[in-house]
Amino acid sequence: xxxxxxxxxxxxxxxxxxxxxxxxxxxxxxxxxxxxxxxxxxxxxxxxxxxxxxxxxxxxxxxxxxxxxxxxxxxxxxxxxxxxxxxxxxxxxxxxxxxxxxxxxxxxxxxxxxxxxxxxxxxxxxxxxxxxxxxxxxxxxxxxxxxxxxxxxxxxxxxxxxxxxxxxxxxxxxxxxxxxxxxxxxxxxxxxxxxxxxxxxxxxxxxxxxxxxxxxxxxxxxxxxxxxxxxxxxxxxxxxxxxxxxxxxxxxxxxxxxxxxxxxxxxxxxxxx
Amino acid sequence: xxxxxxxxxxxxxxxxxxxxxxxxxxxxxxxxxxxxxxxxxxxxxxxxxxxxxxxxxxxxxxxxxxxxxxxxxxxxxxxxxxxxxxxxxxxxxxxxxxxxxxxxxxxxxxxxxxxxxxxxxxxxxxxxxxxxxxxxxxxxxxxxxxxxxxxxxxxxxxxxxxxxxxxxxxxxxxxxxxxxxxxxxxxxxxxxxxxxxxxxxxxxxxxxxxxxxxxxxxxxxxxxxxxxxxxxxxxxxxxxxxxxxxxxxxxxxxxxxxxxxxxxxxxxxxxxxxxxxxxxxxxxxxxxxxxxxxxxxxxxxxxxxxxxxxxxxxxxxxxxxxxxxxxxxxxxxxxxxxxxxxxxxxxxxxxxxxxxxxxxxxxxxxxxxxxxxxxxxx
Numbered sequence: 001x002x003x004x005x006x007x008x009x010x011x012x013x014x015x016x017x018x019x020x021x022x023x024x025x026x027x028x029x030x031x032x033x034x035x036x037x038x039x040x041x042x043x044x045x046x047x048x049x050x051x052x053x054x055x056x057x058x059x060x061x062x063x064x065x066x067x068x069x070x071x072x073x074x075x076x077x078x079x080x081x082x083x084x085x086x087x088x089x090x091x092x093x094x095x096x097x098x099x100x101x102x103x104x105x106x107x108x109x110x111x112x113x114x115x116x117x118x119x120x121x122x123x124x125x126x127x128x129x130x131x132x133x134x135x136x137x138x139x140x141x142x143x144x145x146x147x148x149x150x151x152x153x154x155x156x157x158x159x160x161x162x163x164x165x166x167x168x169x170x171x172x173x174x175x176x177x178x179x180x181x182x183x184x185x186x187x188x189x190x191x192x193x194x195x196x197x198x199x200x201x202x203x204x205x206x207x208x209x210x211x212x213x214x215x216x217x218x219x220x221x222x223x224x225x226x227x228x229x230x231x232x233x234x235x236x237x238x239x240x241x242x243x244x245x246x247x248x249x250x251x252x253x254x255x256x257x258x259x260x261x262x263x264x265x266x267x268x269x270x271x272x273x
Numbered sequence: 274x275x276x277x278x279x280x281x282x283x284x285x286x287x288x289x290x291x292x293x294x295x296x297x298x299x300x301x302x303x304x305x306x307x308x309x310x311x312x313x314x315x316x317x318x319x320x321x322x323x324x325x326x327x328x329x330x331x332x333x334x335x336x337x338x339x340x341x342x343x344x345x346x347x348x349x350x351x352x353x354x355x356x357x358x359x360x361x362x363x364x365x366x367x368x369x370x371x372x373x374x375x376x377x378x379x380x381x382x383x384x385x386x387x388x389x390x391x392x393x394x395x396x397x398x399x400x401x402x403x404x405x406x407x408x409x410x411x412x413x414x415x416x417x418x419x420x421x422x423x424x425x426x427x428x429x430x431x432x433x434x435x436x437x438x439x440x441x442x443x444x445x446x447x448x449x450x451x452x453x454x455x456x457x458x459x460x461x462x463x464x465x466x467x468x469x470x471x472x473x474x475x476x477x478x479x480x481x482x483x484x485x486x487x488x489x490x491x492x493x494x495x496x497x498x499x500x501x502x503x504x505x506x507x508x509x510x511x512x513x514x515x516x517x518x519x520x521x522x523x524x525x526x527x528x529x530x531x532x533x534x535x536x537x538x539x540x541x542x543x544x545x546x547x548x549x550x551x552x553x554x555x556x557x558x559x560x561x562x563x564x565x566x567x568x569x570x571x572x573x574x575x576x577x578x579x580x581x582x583x584x585x586x587x588x589x590x591x592x593x594x595x596x597x598x599x600x601x602x603x604x605x606x607x608x609x610x611x612x613x614x615x616x617x618x619x620x621x622x623x624x625x626x627x628x629x630x631x632x633x634x635x636x637x638x639x640x641x642x643x644x645x646x647x648x649x650x651x
Contacts (some may be wrong), residue, residue, distance in 0.1 A: 162343060163376035167390030167441070181380045256374040267424040271417065 010133055023240060028234035037228050046229040047236075054231065060219035063130055066197060067215060071137035072194035078138070079145025079194075080187055084175070086146075087153040087160075114207030121208065128210030133230045136208040138200040144197060145190035152186035153179075283493060284508075285318035292355070293443065294319045294342065294477055295525075300349035302335055302501075309335040311351070311501035314610040322471050322478045322609075324488035327498035328524075333481045337447050340479065341370045344642075352633060364393075369443040375434035377422040377576075383433050384418040390441045411470060424430065428459050439474060445480040448480040450475070452487060464490050513572075517560055519649050522570040524627040528614050529576070535567035535648050538604050541621050542650040545569045555587045556646035565649065571646030576618035578606055579638050581631060586640045594635045606631065608639055 030048075034041035050055060082270055086099045097198045103111060118128075126132055160182070164174035180187070202217040209218060277400070285291040286304065293316035302310040303535060309332045317323045325333040338344045339351060351358045353368065367464035369390070378386050387408050391401045407414045412432040424434065431451065438446055452460045468491050471478050482488050488495045489509040496506045497520075505517045516522035531554065533547030543558035546565060554569050583589060587628050592608035595615065599622075605619045618639055 050644045157374055157376060159372045159374050159376040162363070162380060163370070163372055163378070164389070164439075165343075166341060166368075166370045167437070168364045170364060173393070178378055203466060228487075257623035264421070267420070268426055271420070271425045 007111050026233055027237045027240065030230065030237040032230055035230065037230060037233070038039045047234040051231045051234045051238075056214075057164065057216075057219060057231070057235065061216050063133075063213050064216040067130060067133050067137060067197035068195050068203075071134045071198050072135075072141060072191050075136045075142035075194045076187060077146050077190040079142040079190060080149050082142070083146045083150035083153055084179075084223040087150050088158075099217075102143055105140055106147070108202040110140075110201075114204040117204070118207040128208060130210045130211075130213040133205055133213060133215065136204050137194075137201065140201075140204060141197045142196035144193050145187075148193060149183060149186045152183045156182055218219075283320070285321070286316065286494065291318060293317055294321075294354055295479075296350075297336075298350050298352075300339070300346045300351060301341065301591065302332075302344060303347045308501050310339070310346070313503055315500075316508070317477065317479065319477055321473055322468065322480070322491055322493045324355070324492035324495045325481045325498060325570045326478065326481065326485060326488040326495050326524075329381050329483055330510065331498040332501040333483075333498050334449060337340065337370070337479065337481050339450055340445065341368055344364050361365075367441075367444040368447060369438040369441055369445075370447040370449065371434050371451050372436040373453055375422075375454075377430060377433055377437070379422050383414060383425070386433055387437050387440050388423070389437065393432040394441055402508060404440060408440050411434040411439070411473070423582050426574070428463070431455060435470070439476065441475065442474070445477045445479065448478060450482055451480065452482075452484075455644055459548055460487070468489055476651065489525070497524060498515065515559075515623050515647065516570065518650070519568045519570065519651055522649065527573050527619075529569075529571050529573060529646075531614065531616075533567065533569065534565065535562060535650075536564050537562065542643060543567070547647055548610075548614070551590065551612070552587075554646070554648075555643045556648040557644050558650040561646055561650060565650075567648050567650055569646055569648050571641060573605055573619040574603075575618040575641055575642050575645040576616065578608070578620055578631065579619070579620040580635075582638050583640045587643055589638060589640045590616070590644075591636065591638055594631055594633055594637055597631070598631065608637060 019046050029037060029040075031045065033042055033046060082102055085103065086095065090093070114136070117132075117139065121128060121132050122136075161174055161179055164178040165171065167178065200217065201215075202221055203216045206218050206221075210214060217237075220235065223229065224232060255258040286620075294315040294362060295315065297313050297315040300310055301308065301315045306476075311332075313336070323335060327333045335344060335380070340353070341348055342358070345359070353366070378389065381389065384405055386404045388401055391404055396404065405418075406415075409418055412435055414429060414432055414436065417429060417433075422430055425433070435451070452463050455463060464487060467478075472489075476502050480488070480491060487506065492509060495504060495509055497512065499503045499520055505512060505521045507515075513523065513525055516525065522528050531545070531547050531556070533545040535543050535545050535558075536553075537543050537558060538555070541558055543553055543562055544553040544555055546553050547569065547604065553647075556569050556571070577583070582591075590610055592610045594606055595609045596605070596607035598605040601622070603619050603621050606620070608616050608618060610616055616639060
């Protein structure tokens, strides 16, 4: 055990203060009675009620969730397929080029992605709305999925798939009953990543959204420009709560997995006669 | 120990009427510029335990992967049971493989691992549990049926892999370094288990290994490979006693090599002049030996060591003991001959240490009979 030291304590406090004070202030003011954001006028949940009566916000939230769900699902399917072909497809013409091209959008400035998509939609005469946002989000998030899934594919033993073929699986059956279950954690992680990216995205969505569909980040951003309302604070607090629950449950799951693993190792040791 | 009756009775390769299960005819495999398999012809018979032995990179694994269907020959044909295997994918071959890494399905239990292939075969659903049970019994894994692969020990995993590959009762079972991951003691025990299982099931086994002791122990015939070529195919005893080349003699077991100039003599013998002022060495002439450069090969245990010059022997040399490797049951004496050549002689230690007659720097006589060694070309 390290001894308590003033330096450590100060560093810790300063670091966490830097990270969390803005959020704490936001959460506190979301319970403010007053309409003025910076003046405390007593505790109230008034703005939460107001938020849930504001149809525009609810609509935007609903659009965001639908976009995130659909685009991350399509991106996961496409990204997994791309990763599988690039890692397992053997050598084919232009493989290096293709794998480079999969990663390129990761470093592409979002403004450029958004702008190019906007130009594409205009030139093919596609009306902007929820559909175009879904397309745009699928495009940029499938790269992330592909990166996550291919790193998993690279790390696991190829001979497991060969064993499946050897035991009578068709290539598709082998993928379905062996490869997919083994890469499932990466596929799920990729889906979650795509989902969060889509929820979070402001830049690309603002290029590709139309008057018929607005996502929550666009709605928040545009209403803040007219002045911060306590409603936004309430909304943000809810979002923080959701994220916190997500993080805590994820760490609980992984902790349980570690415990399970230790138990398995003990079992394997005992099995040794 | 091998059952004594087996080698005498089981020799289908000597029977001209027997049709081989597997035939390689002029098979070549290239990866780009690299030739992994170079124009190989092989015949493997039913119920054989056939070992492909060679150093890493000699092409033995490629040969096996071509049988499984994971690689296709660049040239030549492979037939299994009379059927040309060209264009037949792994899943439609009656061949199963046990992988070096075992390649167990980590998300399935031992039971489901073994049943995996059966569920994809024509076997009726009701019969599967019975067959899985049989396999579990054969490999003594009944207790672990519900465990996942990471919940059992390495030796048990090896047995699951074996059970899984045997479950479909394949015509041919391929084993890729099956015992490589086990420790020495477990490996020996498992070698005998493998032989036992091979005999019980009557399956043809082809094993790939770089461990010559393992190949000698389990196999009915051994194919020694080097650089994509098969150098010699024969029973373990014949590979050891009558290697067809210096490479095989040197690869299998311990051997003394003496180079010199050969002349052919009567009764299948040859003489080798090897050093000035020394009498010629007499040995059995190897197949296809002609006069000229040759190498005399003799196993250390066939070289006798004595303090007095033995009478009536043609092959006698004097030397000085340079080193003694005491291995418990036997000792290997490294004897320096007058011209500097080192020769190894082995003697059983049937006396206690204190009563043994030789020690360092002793002058000794080495001798061997006319037929104990081989004179091989090259």
